[in-house]
Amino acid sequence: MITRDLPSFFDHARTLGPDFGPATARAAFLVAPDGFARAEQSAGDNRYMAQAAAFDPGRASAQHRDLHRALSLSLPTICFAGDPDTPDALFPNNVFATGRGDAAVGAQPRYVIGRMRxxxxxxxxxxxxxxxxxREVLGYPEVDLSTQPHACELTGALVIDRARGLGFAxxxxxxxxxxxxxxxRALGLRATLMFELAPGEYHTNVVLAVLAGRAAxxxxxxxxDPAVAEAIAGxxxxxxIVLSAAEHAAFVANSIALSTYGLWMSAAAGRALSEPTRAAxxxxxxxxxxxELDAIEAGGGSLRCCVGEIF
Structure with missing residues (x-):
């Protein structure tokens, strides 16, 4: 099922158990911020991006190494070299994703290449x-969406409940x-809800996170449409957990559960957490x-954007 209809989607979703696959990734991959700078094309529809003078490539690189070391305590995490010709490449989850080939339980994994705008x-x-x-190391079949004309920026645009096989696009x-x-289709999801983001928003994973299949x-x-947010929270x-405007601005929703009980976010997001959110x-x-990722957040994304998941 793929639909815009809220009642139909959630009626179906409530029939699905958390038996689609692991709720969190078995490994992660990063891309180093080599050549990190303001990409003017990306800035055209990313209101979170700072002005060029606020970019500090050296600090961003050091923070990215800290992120790599920290995540490695939770799960195997590899880092590919960056490329000065791709200043946004430290956000690889928009370009590469892994998932199942179809909605059948036990389906084999594949990797998907997205089409960037x-x-x-x-x-x-x-x-x-x-x-x-x-392809060669993991042996995953490839689905290459990068050459077709429709923008589909993978797990930036699509938040996935991996336990149930649900997508929020x-x-x-x-x-x-x-x-x-x-x-x-490429990720073999059971059901996907499509909805419009608010004007000025560029990616779903800045305004929504599904955490290990049991929280959002x-x-x-x-x-x-506020009704969509209300329905997902319900x-x-x-x-x-409904976040405040201040938590939204601090990238609290741009977080990721990398284990059953381990939630990762930037230090700025952590400082912005309200007491009700902490308690929830x-x-x-x-x-x-x-x-701490303040230098990286100048690029208009935060911790979740940096993390490519391997399922």
């Missing part, structure tokens, strides 16, 4: 070393309806870990 980011899809890692310049359908962080201001009740995360069983 901006030419500066389309270059990232040509990385033969990353393709060869998935926020439509914007970075993902159109056909792009959402292509991702739904939701920023209502990021949705064109589906994950009592662990559907604790009730859901999550221990919050943070890494």
């Amino acid at each position: 901006h030419p500066v980011r389309q270059r990232e899809a040509g990385r033969e070393d990353i393709r060869a890692f998935f 926020g439509l914007s310049e970075r993902c159109d309806e056909q792009g959402a359908r292509l991702m739904h 962080l939701v920023c209502p201001g990021g949705f064109a 589906f994950y009740a009592p662990n559907g 995360l604790a009730r859901a069983g999550f221990a919050v870990s943070t890494v």
